Amino acid sequence: MAELVLISTLNGVLYGLLLFLMASGLTLIFSMMGVLNFAHASFYMLGAFLGFQISRWAGFWWALIWAPVLVGLAGALVERFGLRNVHRHGHVAELLFTFGLAFVIEELVQIVWGKSPVDFRTPALLDFPAFTVFATNYPAYKLFMLVISIAIFVGLFVMLTKTRIGLIVQAALTHPHMVAHLGHNVPFVFMAVFGVGAALAGIAGVIAGPALVTQASMAALLGPILFVVVVVGGLGSLQGALFASLLIGLLQTFAISINLSLSDIFAGSGFTPAPNTLLGDLWRVSVAQIAPILPYVLLVLVLIFRPTGLFGNRET
Amino acid sequence: MSDAIATPAATTPAQTGIARLAPWGVWIVLAVVLAALPLLFRSGTALTMLSLMGIAIIFALSYNMLLGQTGMLSFGHAVYYGLGAYFTVHAINWAIAAKLPIPLLVMPLVGGFAGLVFAILFGWVSTKRSGTAFAMISLGLAELVGSSSLILRSFFGGEEGVTTNRTKLLRLFDWNFGPQIQVYYLIAAWCLLSIALMYALTRTPWGRMCNAVRDNSERAQFVGYNPQVVRYLAFCLSGLFAGVAGGLASINFELANSALFSAVQSGNVLLATFIGGAGHFVGPILGAVLVTYLQNMLSDVTEVWQLYFGLMFIATVMYAPGGLAGLIMMHGPIWRAGALSGLFGAYALLLAPIALVTVGAVLVIEMMTHLGVKAAEGTVMKMAGISFDAKSGLAWVLALGSLLAGGGLALLAWRRGVAPAWDRAQGKAREKGLTV
Numbered sequence: 001m002a003e004l005v006l007i008s009t010l011n012g013v014l015y016g017l018l019l020f021l022m023a024s025g026l027t028l029i030f031s032m033m034g035v036l037n038f039a040h041a042s043f044y045m046l047g048a049f050l051g052f053q054i055s056r057w058a059g060f061w062w063a064l065i066w067a068p069v070l071v072g073l074a075g076a077l078v079e080r081f082g083l084r085n086v087h088r089h090g091h092v093a094e095l096l097f098t099f100g101l102a103f104v105i106e107e108l109v110q111i112v113w114g115k116s117p118v119d120f121r122t123p124a125l126l127d128f129p130a131f132t133v134f135a136t137n138y139p140a141y142k143l144f145m146l147v148i149s150i151a152i153f154v155g156l157f158v159m160l161t162k163t164r165i166g167l168i169v170q171a172a173l174t175h176p177h178m179v180a181h182l183g184h185n186v187p188f189v190f191m192a193v194f195g196v197g198a199a200l201a202g203i204a205g206v207i208a209g210p211a212l213v214t215q216a217s218m219a220a221l222l223g224p225i226l227f228v229v230v231v232v233g234g235l236g237s238l239q240g241a242l243f244a245s246l247l248i249g250l251l252q253t254f255a256i257s258i259n260l261s262l263s264d265i266f267a268g269s270g271f272t273p274a275p276n277t278l279l280g281d282l283w284r285v286s287v288a289q290i291a292p293i294l295p296y297v298l299l300v301l302v303l304i305f306r307p308t309g310l311f312g313n314r315e316t
Numbered sequence: 317m318s319d320a321i322a323t324p325a326a327t328t329p330a331q332t333g334i335a336r337l338a339p340w341g342v343w344i345v346l347a348v349v350l351a352a353l354p355l356l357f358r359s360g361t362a363l364t365m366l367s368l369m370g371i372a373i374i375f376a377l378s379y380n381m382l383l384g385q386t387g388m389l390s391f392g393h394a395v396y397y398g399l400g401a402y403f404t405v406h407a408i409n410w411a412i413a414a415k416l417p418i419p420l421l422v423m424p425l426v427g428g429f430a431g432l433v434f435a436i437l438f439g440w441v442s443t444k445r446s447g448t449a450f451a452m453i454s455l456g457l458a459e460l461v462g463s464s465s466l467i468l469r470s471f472f473g474g475e476e477g478v479t480t481n482r483t484k485l486l487r488l489f490d491w492n493f494g495p496q497i498q499v500y501y502l503i504a505a506w507c508l509l510s511i512a513l514m515y516a517l518t519r520t521p522w523g524r525m526c527n528a529v530r531d532n533s534e535r536a537q538f539v540g541y542n543p544q545v546v547r548y549l550a551f552c553l554s555g556l557f558a559g560v561a562g563g564l565a566s567i568n569f570e571l572a573n574s575a576l577f578s579a580v581q582s583g584n585v586l587l588a589t590f591i592g593g594a595g596h597f598v599g600p601i602l603g604a605v606l607v608t609y610l611q612n613m614l615s616d617v618t619e620v621w622q623l624y625f626g627l628m629f630i631a632t633v634m635y636a637p638g639g640l641a642g643l644i645m646m647h648g649p650i651w652r653a654g655a656l657s658g659l660f661g662a663y664a665l666l667l668a669p670i671a672l673v674t675v676g677a678v679l680v681i682e683m684m685t686h687l688g689v690k691a692a693e694g695t696v697m698k699m700a701g702i703s704f705d706a707k708s709g710l711a712w713v714l715a716l717g718s719l720l721a722g723g724g725l726a727l728l729a730w731r732r733g734v735a736p737a738w739d740r741a742q743g744k745a746r747e748k749g750l751t752v
Contacts, residue, residue, distance in 0.1 A: 036448045082634070089637045092389050095451060096590060097633045099391075103583070103626035111620060111681075111688045220579065224459045227452040235449060281468045289467060296460035300441055303453060307444045 003134035008253050014142055016249025017149035021204040022222075023229045023241040024156060025197030031173050031236040032193050034091055035083065038098035041223035042105040043198040047071045047205025048214045049113055052120040060123035060210075068202035075198025079191045102219065110216045117215040145207045152203065153242075160238075169193060228295045232302050234312020243310060248295050255291035343512060350504040354497055361612075363496045369608045370503040371564045372588060374510045376600035378557030379585045384594035385518060386550040387530030388443075389451045392458025393585050396555040398576035399434050399461070400427030400562030402472060405480045405572040412484045420485045420493050424506055424563035431559020432552055439551035443544060446533065455579075462577040477573025480566070493567075503564050510557055515597060517553065526550050584611075587625060591632050593639025602640045620685050627677075653745035662737035665729040672722025679715035 026040045047067050054063035078101065086097045121127075122141040129137035160166040172179045172189045180186045212218070229248055233240025262283045302310060353366055375397055382388040404427040411418045442453040465472040472478070482499070483492045491498050517523050525546050528536040533543040566572045575581070584607065592603020607625075614621035636643055650656055679699070683706040686697045697706045704711050 030448075034448075036452065082630075086634055089633075091448065092383075092387070093633055093637055095389060095448060096586075097630065099583075099586070100626050100630040100633060104623060104630065107620060107623035107626060111623070111685050114689055224455055224579075228456050231449060231452045231456070277470055281470050285467050293460055293463040293467075296456045296463070299453065299456040300460065303441050303444060 003136060004257055006133060007136055007138070008257050009250070010138065010142075010146075012250035012253035013246065014146050014149070014249070015253055016246035017146065017153065018204055018208055019226065019229055019249055020242050020245035021149055021152060022201045022226055023233070023245050024153075024238060025200040026226060026230055027233075027236060027238050027241045028169075028193055029197045030230070032169075033083075033087075033094075033190060035094040035098065036227070036230070036235075037194075037197070038095060038223070039078075039101040039105060040098075040197070040201055041219040041226055042102045043071050043075060043201040044205040044208075044222065045109060045216070045219040046074065046105060047202030048120065048209035048218065049109055049118070049205075050202070051206035051209050052113075052118050052214055055120070055123075060125075064203075064206055067206045068199040071202030071205070072195040072199030076191050076195030078198075079194035083194070084187070084191075102223070106216060106219060113216065115216055117213045120209045120214040122210040141211060145211060148203070148207055152200065156200075225295050228299045231309055232295075232299055234309030237309070237311040240309055240311030248298065251294055251298065252291050255294050256288050258287040261286040343508075346511070347508055350508055351501075353504075354500055360496065363500055365608065365612050367496065367500045367503050367568050368612075369605050370500070370507040371561050371568065372585075372604035372608045373507055373601050374557055374564070375561035375585050376588045376592065376604040377511065377514050377597075378554045378561060379589050380594055380597075380600040381514065381517070381526075381550055381554040381557070383586070383589055384596075384599065385523065385530065386526040386547055388446065388547060388550070389586075390454040390582070391451055391579070391586070392454035392456075392461075392582050393554075393558055394577055394579075394581035395438070395458050395461045396431040396435055396558035397562035397565070397581065397585075398465070398572070398574075400424075400431040400559030401566035401572040401576050402478065402562075403427055403430035403559075404563035404566045405478050406471070408480045408482065408485065408567075409478070412481065418485060419488045420482055420567065421488065421502065421505075423485075423567060424560045427563020427566070428556045428560040431562065432556040435552045435555020435558075439548050439555065443548040443551050446543070446547065458577065458579065458582055462574065462579075465574045465577055472574060473572075475574065477571055477575075479571050482567050482570055499568055503568065506560060506564055510560060511601070514557060518597060522546070522549065587629050591629060591639055593641030593643075593645075595638050596641035596645055599639050599641035606640070618682065618685075619689065620681060623681060649745040650741045653741075653748045655741040655744040659737050659741050662729075662733040665733040666726060669722045669724075669726035669729055672718045673726060674722075676715050676717070676719030676722055679711070680719060683711060683715065 022040060022044055026037060029035060029037050029040075050067040050070055051060075051063040054066050058066075082097060082101070083094060086093050122139070126139075126141040126144050128140050131138055160170065168179060168184055169189060172184070172186055176186050179189075225248065229244045230241060232248070233242070233244035262285075264286075350370075354363060357363065357366060375393075378396075379390070379393050382390050382393070404423050407426040408420070408423055410416075411423075438457050442450060442457060445453060466474065483494045485493075493499055493502065518526075525536060525541050528539070529541070529543045529546045536543050536546070562576065565576070588603040588607035589600045590603070591607060592601065593599025610625070611621070614624060618624070632639060638645070647656060647659070650659065682699060683697070686693075686706040690697075696703055698704075
């Protein structure tokens with residue numbers, strides 16, 4: 001039991017931090033432009049595939065540097081030549097634009113790398129068990145992911161709160177016109193934030209690529225969960241995004257490892273519903289089986305009891 | 317179907333004969349067209365496609381009650397479509413098993429009812445928020461229902477879904493709905509009814525309040541309406557019609573499976589509605605017809621048809637946010653001012669550059685596809701009867717060249733030809749007092 005709790009906690013925190021890497025970019029972009037970037041998970045996927053391609057040519061470490069840079073540049077271009085033009089048609093048009101973009105990126109990835117998963121391996125340098133607890137080997141690569149995620153989180157936090165750049169970004173969030181009057185190029189700040197947000201998703205893609213499966217459907221699989229994180233945390237709240245990321249990371253990891261169903265819990269009661277009925281289905285389904293829908297259940301619950309999200313305070 | 321359709325009350329009572337039918341002209345024409353279409357397109361594939369178009373029209377119009385009329389962007393409209401389909405299939409199976417005298421004709425009502433009930437349930441949660449948050453919640457709910465459908469196997473039938481037999485129900489007028497033509501007429505009848513009802517809804521005070529909430533929800537509140545209630549009502553009615561569409565789809569395929577809930581389904585209806593034009597009532601109808609046609613045609617011609625779809629969608633969002641209907645309606649005042657002919661000359665200038673861009677883009681995409689997905693087949697590919705090497709520099713130079721040259725020429729034609737011609741035509745319309 002202790003083993004399960006420890007390993008699940010580690011994995012859950014890791015998954016949560018990975019979610020936060022993406023949710024932080026998404027939240028920053030949202031607070032700044034009011035656009036929820038539907039294609040954010042696509043940038044994550046692009047990061048994973050570019051990481052795979054570059055690591056084939058030049059090794060994993062170069063991929064870790066260049067893939068996020070390229071994804072960030074792609075993000076900046078999308079903002080400059082796409083979103084900025086759509087902006088005058090309103091937020092719905094912007095959301096639709098990123099929706100179409102997600103569609104196109106998925107198709108392009110399928111064209112270039114095919115529909116089946118690619119063989120993105122962990123680098124040889126990190127391909128060993130870091131430590132062993134209760135006879136379970138914990139891979140060093142996962143530890144590396146943990147370290148990278150925390151480092152980026154701390155770096156982002158310091159940059160936003162302690163540096164001049166962070167000051168300008170924060171000011172542009174709330175008072176874009178004033179910042180522009182003070183002589184800062186606000187459209188450029190917007191483009192840069194969009195690019196950095198995309199790059200953060202790209203980093204998440206590169207480091208998650210070898211651990212999870214790198215395939216053309218990875219954006220569609222992760223995207224909805226990402227939006228749950230942002231809505232549950234409260235749209236536009238960075239603390240909320242961190243909290244919700246960890247919550248959903250832990251929730252899902254723990255749920256997957258619990259193979260318990262109602263029929264196990266009430267095994268002694270002698271009550272067994274007929275197999276082919278709704279109640280029978282619910283009776284026999286295990287917690288692990290409903291793990292994929294738990295984030296959405298959480299979403300519905302949060303919306304009923306706290307419609308602005310856990311840390312949110314603004315209506316959109 | 318614009319404001320040009322007069323209400324019966326507006327006409328003088330002294331009308332006789334055929335003039336009395338005039339206010340209903342559009343609907344009579346529509347009914348005749350729907351009835352006559354199978355006589356024009358006789359092949360089996362055409363009939364199947366017409367049936368699919370009818371279903372898509374209802375679905376897209378129901379979606380536009382949210383997007384176009386009330387300004388709510390939903391990424392999970394397929395939920396009500398899918399649930400409508402499942403409940404219809406179960407109702408048909410149940411009626412067959414219990415030997416109930418219920419004709420197939422009314423079965424889509426079951427789907428509509430299911431759509432309504434679940435929209436009442438889910439709408440209560442999701443319409444608490446508007447805008448972006450509403451969009452995200454609709455996406456989350458769609459995932460919730462989609463994943464749950466795989467767990468509750470007894471009702472949703474797991475991966476295979478639930479099948480039915482539409483011919484075993486009570487027969488009216490000796491129609492057993494075995495042949496596709498009979499199913500088409502069933503769909504056409506429901507399609508006509510749904511279009512008429514949804515159009516009528518837009519003309520009610522509530523329909524106008526929906527538009528007010530879309531345009532400025534704060535002012536709508538000052539008038540004394542609760543925007544949340546208006547949104548909730550729109551959501552419920554939209555679920556009802558989506559359920560009818562789903563019911564018809566399940567009758568058409570004699571099957572309901574979990575693919576009905578997929579994000580692809582929700583995405584397609586959004587694409588169809590927006591490409592057709594969310595701002596006008598006819599927009600979704602145009603969009604549904606076009607998108608269904610392209611889906612069936614393009615998927616035969618190219619493997620990456622969804623990419624073309626995505627690009628078309630992005631182009632619409634960026635350059636024609638009013639969609640097809642918006643583009644057509646823009647020309648209304650100019651047509652009435654009699655200045656349309658001057659514009660057509662300018663448009664003709666655009667034809668060649670657009671053709672060049674299209675050819676270039678299609679070549680680039682298809683060559684990429686050939687080198688990527690179909691790498692195993694070698695580099696030689698065939699398009700429009702011409703074989704060429706997808707890796708040859710010449711092919712790429714030609715493709716990119718025509719893409720860039722076409723783009724440049726289009727820009728030139730736009731600035732020198734179309735934009736001034738448009739201004740002139742608009743000026744003429746304004747002179748005649750027709751506001752543009």
